[in-house]
Amino acid sequence: MMARYSFKNDYSEGCHPNILEALARSNFQQEAGYGLDSHSTKAKEMIRSLIKNQEAKIHFIAGGTLSNLLVISSLLRSYQSVISCECGHILQNETAAIEATGHKIHSIKSDNGKLTVQAIDSLINEIGNNFPHSEKPGLIYISNPTEVGTIYYKDELKKLSDYCRENDLYLYMDGARLGHALTAEGNDINIEDIARLTDVFYIGGTKNGALLGEAIVINTEKVNEEFEYSIKQRGALMAKGRILGIQFEELLKDNLYFKLAKHANNLSMQLKNALLKKGYPLLSDTVTNQIFPIMDNQKIEELLKKFDFYIWQKIDKKRSAIRLITSWATEEDKVNDLIQEL
Known part of the structure; x- marks a missing residue:
């Protein structure tokens, strides 16, 4: 049949041939472990140049669910919660990974997969200030593109960013298919905008030509403190980190x-x-x-x-x-x- x-x-496919060739070329080269290799260092420099932020911290992680778990559990205090669209990946496709770390996810209905300031503000007001008896929202989770293939436009992202900064909330963007959002017809956001308007986002490789791997980009100093401890504790620090670094080094060459x-x-x-x-x-x-x-x-x-x-x-x-x-x-x-x- x-x-x-x-x-x-x-x-469904493996990876772009350039990656396979680069992995083969480097196979017998000795490199430092745990992401300290020359390829990971080069790929991080390339990302910082791309987003025009030399202060950003970059971490290569094997997959999207692990990236979401690491970022959200590290950013939030034990009593804080997450706000997500009801179709958000962390709600529908990650086996309660976030809830397993002790953080509740509040869901918001949306016809187009996107969150708005009005909907977030209404939910926060509904939760109310039942201090100290109810959880406190601490992070807004969005994905670009959304789970239903729509994208955020610049004015939408800026409104979310302004609201989060005015209300002491983190803004985190899941970028599993970020390349598809940024190259979509009618898109008016570039990767520099995303780095400027979010606290953390990640560049997805698994769904765009890599064998595996995502690049977490941290844009705020508040999040950088001791993040590496969380990576190691969750089993996400790869000894052969070069495997991830090489892939992003190749993906970022010549666009x-x-x-x-x-x-x-x-x-x-x-x-x-x-x-x-x-x-x-x-x-x-x-x-x-x-x-x-x-x-x-x-x-x-x-x-x-x-x-x-x-x-x-x-x-x-x-x-x-x-x-x-x-x-x-x-x-x-x-x-x-x-x-x-x-």
């Missing part, structure tokens, strides 16, 4: 990271336009590499014979929304094959 082509995620994300976005928009032309409604108006078309369940079963994807949400008895994702390695002819089957 012929294998189904996967539009299920953006990490490869952004070229790969743009490739995924371009094919996604090609698929989106075809879906709209054929009359399929969308669950959300996405501009990144995730699309959520609504289809008859019978049509979904037909497509599943040739393609792999998630059935995302039941709409009614006859229809469901599915999720289609393109990646840095998606082949255009496979997208055309899917379009033919629509």
Whole structure:
């Protein structure tokens, strides 16, 4: 039986060939451990230059869930909580990793996956000042792009940033697909803006051409104090840290990271336009590499014979929304094959 082509995620393939070649070249070179190697040092310098902040602290971590757990548990005091959109990754896809560290997550409903100052302020007022009997929100968690493929625009991010600084809240951005947000059609934020407007964010590698790895970027001195202890305590400090450093060193050369994300976005928009032309409604108006078309369940079963994807949400008895994702390695002819089957 012929294998189904996967539009299920953006990490089905291994990594970009440049990374494999760089790993092979360095294989017999002796390097310092625990992220003190020359490649990690170089990659950190490249990130600081990219965000134009020489004071930023950079930490390479194996995965996104571990990055979220490390940042949130390190930033918050034991009695503080997190505010997230109800579709936030930390709420829906991380097995209560944050709650397991003792921090409650407050959820906010959103049709487009984004948080607003008004919604956050309303929730905080609802929680009230039941001092000292209720938890105290200490961090706002957002992802860019969101879990439903939408992006934050500059005015939206600035309002969130201003509100957080006025109300002594940390602003943390999950950047698992950050490259796709920054190369999306209509995006008006650059990575310098993100570094300036957030306290912490991370640059996702796993979903954009790396074998594994995320780069946590800390922009505030308050967070830098002894963060390395948390990394080691949570089992996230890799002895062979060079493996992560080499990957980001390669991804940041010649804008490869952004070229790969743009490739995924371009094919996604090609698929989106075809879906709209054929009359399929969308669950959300996405501009990144995730699309959520609504289809008859019978049509979904037909497509599943040739393609792999998630059935995302039941709409009614006859229809469901599915999720289609393109990646840095998606082949255009496979997208055309899917379009033919629509």
